[in-house]
Amino acid sequence: MSWPADAELVEDQDHADFRSSVRSFLAQHAPTRRVRQLCDDAGRVERSALWRQLCTELGVAGLCVPEEFGGQGAPASYQVVLLEELGRTLAPVPMFASTVLATTALLESGDAEACKRWLPAMVRGERVATMAAGERPHDWDLRSVTTTATCLGGRWRVTGSKPWVVDGDNATLALVLADSADGSVLLAVDLDDEAVRREVSATLDPTRPAVTIHVDDVVADLVGGVGEGRRIVDATMRRAAVALAAEQLGVATRALEMAVEQAKTRVQFGRAIGSFQSLKHLLADCYVEVEGLRASVRHAAQALDDGDPAQATLLAHLCKAVGSDVALDVAGASIQVHGGIGFTWEHDAHLYFKRATVSRQWLGTPAYHRDKVAALMLGATA
Amino acid sequence: MTTEAVSSEAGPARLDEFRGQVLEFLADNLPDGFRGVGALAGDVREAFLGPWRDALVRTGYIAPEWPVEYGGAGLTQQQRIVLDEESARAGAPLWALPTDPIGFGLLGSIVLLWGTPEQKQHFLPALVSGEHRWAQGFSEPEAGSDLFNLRTRAVLDGDEWVVDGHKIWQTQGHKANWIFLLARTDPAARNRDALSFLLVPLDQPGVVVTPIRSMTGEEEFAEVRLEGARTSAANILGAPGQGAQVALSLLGFERSAFGAAHVHYGSELDRLVVLTREQGLEDDPGIRQRLADARIKIEVMKAMSFQARKRAAAGSSPGPESSVFKLYQTTFDLTLTELAMDLLGMGATITTGQPSATVLGPDPVGTPNSSAAWQSAYLRSRAAVIYGGSSQIQRNTIGEQVLGLPREPRPTGGRA
Numbered sequence: 001m002s003w004p005a006d007a008e009l010v011e012d013q014d015h016a017d018f019r020s021s022v023r024s025f026l027a028q029h030a031p032t033r034r035v036r037q038l039c040d041d042a043g044r045v046e047r048s049a050l051w052r053q054l055c056t057e058l059g060v061a062g063l064c065v066p067e068e069f070g071g072q073g074a075p076a077s078y079q080v081v082l083l084e085e086l087g088r089t090l091a092p093v094p095m096f097a098s099t100v101l102a103t104t105a106l107l108e109s110g111d112a113e114a115c116k117r118w119l120p121a122m123v124r125g126e127r128v129a130t131m132a133a134g135e136r137p138h139d140w141d142l143r144s145v146t147t148t149a150t151c152l153g154g155r156w157r158v159t160g161s162k163p164w165v166v167d168g169d170n171a172t173l174a175l176v177l178a179d180s181a182d183g184s185v186l187l188a189v190d191l192d193d194e195a196v197r198r199e200v201s202a203t204l205d206p207t208r209p210a211v212t213i214h215v216d217d218v219v220a221d222l223v224g225g226v227g228e229g230r231r232i233v234d235a236t237m238r239r240a241a242v243a244l245a246a247e248q249l250g251v252a253t254r255a256l257e258m259a260v261e262q263a264k265t266r267v268q269f270g271r272a273i274g275s276f277q278s279l280k281h282l283l284a285d286c287y288v289e290v291e292g293l294r295a296s297v298r299h300a301a302q303a304l305d306d307g308d309p310a311q312a313t314l315l316a317h318l319c320k321a322v323g324s325d326v327a328l329d330v331a332g333a334s335i336q337v338h339g340g341i342g343f344t345w346e347h348d349a350h351l352y353f354k355r356a357t358v359s360r361q362w363l364g365t366p367a368y369h370r371d372k373v374a375a376l377m378l379g380a381t382a
Numbered sequence: 383m384t385t386e387a388v389s390s391e392a393g394p395a396r397l398d399e400f401r402g403q404v405l406e407f408l409a410d411n412l413p414d415g416f417r418g419v420g421a422l423a424g425d426v427r428e429a430f431l432g433p434w435r436d437a438l439v440r441t442g443y444i445a446p447e448w449p450v451e452y453g454g455a456g457l458t459q460q461q462r463i464v465l466d467e468e469s470a471r472a473g474a475p476l477w478a479l480p481t482d483p484i485g486f487g488l489l490g491s492i493v494l495l496w497g498t499p500e501q502k503q504h505f506l507p508a509l510v511s512g513e514h515r516w517a518q519g520f521s522e523p524e525a526g527s528d529l530f531n532l533r534t535r536a537v538l539d540g541d542e543w544v545v546d547g548h549k550i551w552q553t554q555g556h557k558a559n560w561i562f563l564l565a566r567t568d569p570a571a572r573n574r575d576a577l578s579f580l581l582v583p584l585d586q587p588g589v590v591v592t593p594i595r596s597m598t599g600e601e602e603f604a605e606v607r608l609e610g611a612r613t614s615a616a617n618i619l620g621a622p623g624q625g626a627q628v629a630l631s632l633l634g635f636e637r638s639a640f641g642a643a644h645v646h647y648g649s650e651l652d653r654l655v656v657l658t659r660e661q662g663l664e665d666d667p668g669i670r671q672r673l674a675d676a677r678i679k680i681e682v683m684k685a686m687s688f689q690a691r692k693r694a695a696a697g698s699s700p701g702p703e704s705s706v707f708k709l710y711q712t713t714f715d716l717t718l719t720e721l722a723m724d725l726l727g728m729g730a731t732i733t734t735g736q737p738s739a740t741v742l743g744p745d746p747v748g749t750p751n752s753s754a755a756w757q758s759a760y761l762r763s764r765a766a767v768i769y770g771g772s773s774q775i776q777r778n779t780i781g782e783q784v785l786g787l788p789r790e791p792r793p794t795g796g797r798a
Binding site: 260271272274275276277279280281284285288291293294295296299314315317318321367370371373374377378379381 | 655658671788791
């Protein structure tokens with residue numbers, strides 16, 4: 001198709017090469033018909049295999065991990081490319097849980113011991129990790145964490161429940177935020193411990209499994225300092241917001257491509273439906289939104305690499321707000337353009353719409369992030 | 383593994399050095415205590431603009447990207463954006479005469495692209511000096527968005543074109559003494575191939591220019607009637623019949639003027655933050671969402687402008703994506719100025735204070751939070767989604783030229 005390939009146009013050759021190898025890997029190993037199979041109950045083991053292959057062949061889990069911990073030390077701009085491609089295919093791999101959340105949290109903790117202990121196996125795709133921080137549907141500021149941790153004789157023990165732990169079904173390690181007598185802590189919990197119970201829920205988006213983890217007096221390892229838990233999670237969230245926006249960009253881009261293709265080929269009233277202004281203008285508006293998001297995600301990745309925290313914070317909120325709105329708008333428009341067929345289970349349009357819906361809630365709604373931007377402009381409300 | 387893909391001829395270091403030069407130029411040529419052209423009252427502003435324009439002419443900054451031989455500064459596009467940004471931040475207009483935006487933004491670009499050496503030598507310096515002040519002559523009463531469906535005719539009479547027709551919506555046309563226009567020069571040819579791009583002096587018998595008052599109450603544009611108006615046979619850009627092609631390349635320039643929009647809008651938003659506090663609305667959740675949304679969209683424009691800069695550095699000329707800019711920017715302008723009116727509340731209903739300092743685009747730095755200024759910005763935003771190709775035309779362009787959707791069926795004969 002004659003997609004304008006704007007993304008590639010302004011990319012360095014290195015980025016473009018990386019994008020193209022990721023895209024061809026995913027086209028071969030995770031086309032959407034296979035994605036559907038992988039999301040079946042029976043697909044769990046195969047999902048793990050796909051992730052290991054993605055890690056060993058393309059090094060995706062170690063892309064932005066420093067070399068001393070087994071990674072390649074690439075800038076955030078490469079991770080953004082990768083997530084955009086994963087968003088395009090909805091590949092059900094634990095990139096977000098293990099690499100964006102858990103890996104970033106480990107690196108942000110500054111805890112070299114923990115990094116050495118966990119990261120190399122995570123980078124090789126042999127161990128899947130996740131993060132379990134929030135407990136309430138809108139509490140992205142983590143004000144109401146009830147999970148508690150105690151330290152006795154140098155050993156930490158943790159008790160509590162964490163809902164919506166992404167990829168918690170395949171993960172063997174969770175970084176759990178808890179409150180202790182000496183402040184918030186981030187604890188590494190072995191999910192295979194028998195005092196951990198995983199409660200698998202049916203999910204709106206089958207491509208992104210989430211479970212509730214109940215932890216009852218489990219022995220855990222401290223990651224970072226005592227009192228550092230919330231700071232580490234906050235810093236992780238900033239990067240995660242940009243990463244999720246990049247994935248939302250991929251979701252929106254693919255949903256729009258499908259809609260454009262449909263508008264070119266579907267004939268009604270003797271004309272291709274894309275020749276009607278009502279649809280043409282809808283798709284043009286979608287394109288404008290997608291290009292705005294594309295530029296913003298690039299800009300934010302640059303800010304992360306530049307290590308400018310104020311700018312990165314603003315752009316992270318921006319990206320998550322814009323990404324959520326654009327992905328849902330475009331995925332919705334795509335169903336509309338596809339007409340009745342777009343509402344069927346067999347058509348892929350709903351997969352993108354569901355991912356857009358779930359990602360919009362995850363890490364904070366657009367209104368939440370806009371209020372964060374407003375706080376930067378006006379100060380927080382009481 | 384750098385992502386800052388600016389070209390080697392103007393790498394980041396050289397760009398920073400250039401930024402320093404621009405800041406020095408601004409410091410040397412702006413009056414002490416300058417708070418932006420928007421802060422100057424009418425007559426003070428007039429007194430400022432003359433010498434300021436002279437300074438722009440001396441440095442070539444009045445035509446940043448032109449070659450030095452024609453009065454430009456020979457800047458790269460990235461340098462030009464730096465100049466735009468810093469000037470915008472200081473509230474110093476790069477164009478001082480009301481006709482300069484048309485002259486430099488459109489006519490100058492197109493003469494550089496299509497003009498013969500003689501035409502460049504003749505027209506560009508006269509534009510720089512202010513001797514030629516240009517109006518755009520595309521629209522006609524029956525042909526607004528339908529650009530090539532026009533009636534104005536021109537025939538060769540010896541060594542002169544003789545032009546008859548009626549043009550309308552000439553921005554600042556009543557301040558101009560030249561007009562560039564499309565005229566039908568070959569009655570036998572198909573619509574597109576029948577047109578030529580002519581440069582015509584306005585100050586001659588047979589030309590009547592009438593100002594038109596806009597809904598802001600100001601005389602912003604004009605209509606131009608030409609009866610037997612004459613111009614030299616040499617005053618044609620491109621060959622006879624190539625007018626549509628010349629005009630289309632011009633539209634790209636018109637819509638790509640996006641470089642510093644985020645700076646201008648940023649200063650407008652700063653004023654709105656002040657206004658929010660003055661009105662005691664800083665805890666209003668709805669207002670907070672809208673202010674944040676505005677801030678976010680300004681950052682998106684900045685990001686898009688940055689990407690465009692990278693594309694330009696990679697050697698790509700502005701194409702249909704300029705429609706993306708135009709649509710995004712003008713749509714945003716509507717919401718920002720609506721927010722201003724809502725912040726003013728009932729104060730928006732009466733006209734007080736100093737008026738706006740601009741005719742096109744956002745208000746410059748220094749413009750007060752007066753209801754007079756915001757009212758005209760608000761009303762002008764309704765023009766921006768029409769002029770230069772309406773939002774609907776931009777969406778057609780994006781749909782057809784970027785996304786490759788099929789064209790709408792044209793009525794018979796309309797193969798333009």
